[in-house]
Amino acid sequence: MFFVSMVIVSCTKDKVTCLDNTELIDQNHLVDIQPLNQAPEFNDTLTKYPQLQVYRVIDDQYVIGMHCNVFYQGLKVFSDHYSLFKIKSDNSVFSLEDFIIDTVDFALAPSLTFTNAINTAKQNMDYSKTCVSYRLGIFDLNSGQGIETKDYRLVWKIQGENGYPYVVLDANDGQVYREHDGIVN
Secondary structure: OHHHHHHHHHHHOOOOOOOOOEEOOOOOOOOOOHHHHHOHHHHHHHHHOOOEEEEEEEEOOOEEEEEEEEEEOOEEEEEEEEEEEEEOOOOOEEEEOOOOOOOOOOOOOOOOOHHHHHHHHHHHOOOOOOOEEEEEEEEEOOOOOOOOOOOEEEEEEEEEOOOOOEEEEEOOOOOEEEEEOOOOO
16 A cells, blocks of 8 residues: 555656646846946946846856846846956956847737737646746847847746746747757766
């Protein structure tokens, strides 16, 4: 009887029960940015571009730096990032991935509801072992394609609680642009 109970428990332990889907709306910095006070360039940049959200700070013997998510009118730009670094030995400053979107040529209101977006995502990816969260945002279809021209679209990103699996789909017609189950082969 003990063995049968263990089999039943082990077969059901991976089941995740979530009562609601969670909307992601955070825009505050995700890490402590106090180390950036060592260099005024970082504070100047964050003041000039309040649409940046710091998600990683680097502070070692060689460099101080920050990696940021980019927002546009409150919407996260899933395909774009901003990074700024300062070399401690010579005080030189440089940036990587420094494109900050300043305009789009489409409406920022979706035609597709988040509920329909979640249902579409579930048709493409298995979310049975995770809670689902969603976020309206912007995505460059040319991202990762080696094409410099930006082709932004309004999208829903549907993801599991640790970021995977995820599906990025058009917020107006539901076309799936990207998906990943989180498994690296």
